[in-house]
Amino acid sequence: MATVRLWSDAEADADPRVKAVFDDIRAARRSDFINNFWRALANQPTVLERTWADLKQVMAVDGALDPLTKELIYIAVSTANGCSYCIHSHTAAARAKGMTEAQYGELLAVIGMANTTNALVTGMQVPVDREFAVEG
Amino acid sequence: MATVRLWSDAEADADPRVKAVFDDIRAARRSDFINNFWRALANQPTVLERTWADLKQVMAVDGALDPLTKELIYIAVSTANGCSYCIHSHTAAARAKGMTEAQYGELLAVIGMANTTNALVTGMQVPVDREFAVEG
């Protein structure tokens, strides 16, 4: 149950700003499927437009990091934040982009390991080594 | 300021269990440098041994994910958890493993973006689409 209404295609078609974003999502993804995140965000066209524009730029295919690596990072952040929806959508996206079970297993292992050492470091309040400084 | 004492090399050398781990870290990394995390963990030899054994296995070079990708995931988790020490140590490690400034910029961009969409999804409590289900 969401705190907002999820827009149907008919409703989206009737609002030029929402329709423009939904059309662009469909074109960019070469798929008719619009997931619930965008249907929820449709209630706030300004946030919808900015979020989609930003996401398209950040997740662009021709970057310095390949698309699958970006999805792995997205899953890692979403897991640390406990965002159930985001974990599901980005795990599905990673699989669609070719993530193997072996890669997924290592992703989970690194996430698990990082959470342990983060906690140990924080619990003992370990001071940063000078060797890690950017310059010098 | 830590909540525990950081062990010097002399102290580590005097404790067989700690010495064994420090020796193995130095061998694995081909470097004499032992960072503060391990010097803090030396107060608890059992945790030290288990953590190093686990980390060595998880971050192993010959996995399904390359070592740099693992460091990027580690930075992402550490940032979401706000672990200052871990951010410093793993950003330094990623650079040592060849992370370019362009890759770092995209890593930051994905982390930033994920935190925004995580928050929007959580704020609106968006229900998971059936299309994301594992089977069917």
Place this chain on the structure above:
Amino acid sequence: MATVRLWSDAEADADPRVKAVFDDIRAARRSDFINNFWRALANQPTVLERTWADLKQVMAVDGALDPLTKELIYIAVSTANGCSYCIHSHTAAARAKGMTEAQYGELLAVIGMANTTNALVTGMQVPVDREFAVEG
């Protein structure tokens, strides 16, 4: 599914401490509705009494911040903490106190933005400017 039993009105009526709190909640809110949070907390009368007393004081109508602003802050914290129940209850409360869709859209936008810049700042470990110091 909760980890505790949710108290019915009949059970609450049979326990003087719980009854007193439930009566006071109903009087303060001018409504018969007691939401599940209080029905769960009824298992621990001491925590129930203290939590209600604190909440009544903190959310008091005649403060320096108006009631709607307090609800917006409550939603912001609950979203950052990923507390699904709290997001639902306080979004409903904010709407009952007059939150418009435009205000809600800006609230989501600020929450989303703050999570991005929080992550960027944390990822780069930006040092605090001296200009932000309280005194001089």
Place this chain on the structure above:
Amino acid sequence: MATVRLWSDAEADADPRVKAVFDDIRAARRSDFINNFWRALANQPTVLERTWADLKQVMAVDGALDPLTKELIYIAVSTANGCSYCIHSHTAAARAKGMTEAQYGELLAVIGMANTTNALVTGMQVPVDREFAVEG
């Protein structure tokens, strides 16, 4: 100590993209002061441009929420995320926008209260009341 270099004014002036953003920040804020967040982000001009464009839009003066309320929400999120820098910068911004000590006290009180009830709700896994549903 940051994980990146903080750009001086001279360096920023020598890079057209960074200079354009810094000029716009100074114009928008009617102040010469550029805080460290932007000096750190200057290392990544694309992220710098997008973040400033988004922030200007989100924190715009003529919205449905007044500028001070937005700062209070920003402080609440930053506190929940434990972002020290962001807490300092937005508390300073809130004071510059007129936050009184009484308002600050209530902000802290609401943040503290929300964190308690978030934790109690999460600890007991309280199910969402049907009464909080958006429609019906």
Place this chain on the structure above:
Amino acid sequence: MATVRLWSDAEADADPRVKAVFDDIRAARRSDFINNFWRALANQPTVLERTWADLKQVMAVDGALDPLTKELIYIAVSTANGCSYCIHSHTAAARAKGMTEAQYGELLAVIGMANTTNALVTGMQVPVDREFAVEG
């Protein structure tokens, strides 16, 4: 709905590595019940083996902390992390190890209190007192 398939007993029996772990869990707990966490982790035998080995060592009965205290700490961390599954499984485990309702009420009270003071401290960015230093 999980992002992975939950293994049945028949599937586990057909995989020697998974079977060995499941057998050991049953022996250690003197119960036939294998909870979903392990059935999900079975997809990644290496992570399964390491996690079970670590957990068995950490939660060992003959430690410096008694088993119930360890479960209370586990619930506290899981609540702070918002891990619904973990809260359920460890609250059930704590009850199985004798946690009384009075103890549970105090656990919730301490968790709630800690979240409040954590937030107040973080919001005001209180500097650490020298008196808390480890040596001197």
Place this chain on the structure above:
Amino acid sequence: MATVRLWSDAEADADPRVKAVFDDIRAARRSDFINNFWRALANQPTVLERTWADLKQVMAVDGALDPLTKELIYIAVSTANGCSYCIHSHTAAARAKGMTEAQYGELLAVIGMANTTNALVTGMQVPVDREFAVEG
């Protein structure tokens, strides 16, 4: 550097509400030392009074959980929340109440382990077993 001024004893003595709380803290702890948290909170007497009253009740000596166990839980929550000040103050308090190094090592181990399994469970979105239900 705090976002508020830390009150000196002279300032506290000049404000009856603050003085009353500081006096009570000193009496309860049988020590003249007032740590920075209370000196910061003195800026907001209402929050100061409520927080101290709550803390005194929650951490009371004659509860169902012994004082040391409560401190261990406090450290666990503070670590998960990344509250540096709180980790320092409650680790010092736990040691003052008799926490041994062996107990501290196990506390860290449980905190580390819980963060790993929390992350694995969240990453795989494991559904709660029916066996964990409170009744039936």
